[in-house]
Amino acid sequence: MAEKEISKAVVARLPRYYRYLGELMEEGVERISSNELSLRMKVTASQIRQDLNNFGGFGQQGYGYNVKYLYAEIAKILGIDRQHNLIIIGAGNLGQAIANYANFEKRGFLIKGMFDVNPRLIGLIVRGVEIRSIDELETFVKENDVQIAALTIPKTKAPEIADRLVKAGVKAIWNFAHTDLNVPEDVVVENVHLSESLMRLSYRVCRIQDREEKSREKTQKKKKA
Amino acid sequence: MAEKEISKAVVARLPRYYRYLGELMEEGVERISSNELSLRMKVTASQIRQDLNNFGGFGQQGYGYNVKYLYAEIAKILGIDRQHNLIIIGAGNLGQAIANYANFEKRGFLIKGMFDVNPRLIGLIVRGVEIRSIDELETFVKENDVQIAALTIPKTKAPEIADRLVKAGVKAIWNFAHTDLNVPEDVVVENVHLSESLMRLSYRVCRIQDREEKSREKTQKKKKA
DNA sequence: TAGATTGTTAATCGATTAACAATC
């Protein structure tokens, strides 16, 4: 009965399935075959079936998948049917952007508090959540059963705060700081490195620009010849 | 001379190499072997050498890699030695967070303008950049040679704006809207789906929680026995 | 030269796709 470890690639795709199923529900679609879904999502039907079968047989031969049912099942797998208490460290624009994103609460992510070092921010209320001094961090985490901390602070402070969070009992860090964090293996870190994302974009734009330039040069040559 | 296509996985790792090399430079380290770097980055030395050799031989046998040189070479590969003109569509918290991130300018990303539909935001200046009405979008893109647009708007408006951007000549979209975009193949889309990132985090936290619960049950059973 | 470390080829591993029997 040893739980087979699910590959990272599969898990990474689940939220996208979830999103498409949500859209289908909104459209009033009741059932969908892996083939139809594959056309919408631009992946292979085979991959969809393989991915889902890592977690169980959610479909029915000759019928396909019941949209509502599959949607609920994926929610369970992702754990967004449970409640997660969350805090945000760093009440700058990025921290506030996260606090203001309403849909998180629908998915079970409850923002319990925000923290900052800036005295001008402390005491302010963002979306019903008070910004507190970072000094209160440990007490607050323990008293409010906080599992997840979003880290939207400069990279210089991130490792120290990460340590404090782990010691206080936080189980997961959603890391927006531009640095990697070292945590014990029973603590989860999910990185969102925006600058790296932008560099990947830059790489791809440049490749296209270069290609276009090259094809222009070719036409130039042809004209001369 | 057919340029071999570099795999997505390799490109995805480049910015991380770049970041670590930057840190090494700050520490005053002049050279580094693939093995030393592999220990720092927690990847295999083999992978580092393979990755880099996709773009050329940047090292020297018996010596390793010159940090400064490799740093500069990766910058060239990623195209962050060139200038990219960027606009931000959506001047909410997320848009302002991006505008305020100073380091982007160091990497050649120049924020030319911000756009919003909210009349109360239009006219405001964020980090020296004026927030404009979305009506001015097309004119502005053409007059300012804008290549990249960051899309920090609700998913309902995203496809329409994406179309307008493409028609106006934008070559890349940094998409923060919670939806996929359809664009011609010579236009690049880099997605940052924060909600999906948070769901992946949720999945991993739940697995750890479940595991801990199970091991607690086991000890419970042992006690009874 | 001897030692170190790359660049590169070969071996392994894992993920994706194809195929089809099972079954609704």
Next chain:
DNA sequence: TAGATTGTTAATCGATTAACAATC
């Protein structure tokens, strides 16, 4: 029952790791 579509096994493809000859 016939048709459709899953669940699952097998085949393929690609990415990672290991090994080592080349070379500084």
